[in-house]
Amino acid sequence: MGPTPETCGELLRPLRALMGLKQVALQRGLQLSDQVPYAAAGLLTELVHRGECRVSDLAHHRIVDASVVSRQVNQLEQAGLITRRPDPADRRVSLLRTTEVGDQVVADLEQKKAEWIGEALGDWEDTQVRELARLLGDAMSDIRRHTIEDGDHADSGMREGTR
Known part of the structure; x- marks a missing residue:
């Protein structure tokens, strides 16, 4: 049967508040670094956790258009945080992966966020x-x-x- 619309409505309030904490975290200095554009930070983190994949896979998983991901990928690549290589299965497509610097940037951010949540x-x-x-x-x-x-x-x- 599933939950009622009223019960699900009750869930929306704390979910909105949770999403708003992202802004608080940034204001408290829990950003990646000056070299990572804000909009691309989530994509970098996801790429660390997912491992090597295509732009289309990231877009599908994030439920956004591939053009949005492509812009963020370009920013991350210019910052030296990711690399791309041709997909051996389809050389028209690139596979993305994080660099060692990108991995370390995300590890530092995850540690800061875990400490912040732990305090809270x-x-x-x-x-x-x-x-x-x-x-x-x-x-x-x-x-x-x-x-x-x-x-x-x-x-x-x-x-x-x-x-």
Whole structure:
């Protein structure tokens, strides 16, 4: 049956607040560095965690247009934080990967963020934080899957309807 719209509405308020913390983190100096453009920082972090992949894969996972990712990739490449090489399976496409400098920049940021969150949740037990992480991870996986599957079904329906 699933949750009611009212219950899901209750979830939206803390999710909005959580998203707003990104700005607070930046204001408190939890940014990557002067060499990483703000808009590209999330992409760099994702590339560290995903490993080598195509621009189209990053765009699909972030649920944005490939042109948005391409601009950010160019910024990161110019900063020396990522490299690209031809995909052996399709030489028209590039595979992206982080450089050692890019890996270190993200590791430093992740450490700063973990310390910041640790201070903020100082009265919580590790088990509570782990449970919250599990629940948020599960929710985001389901929301992402639903969003991507719905988009894929809508796209295929549109393509089939235009034949």
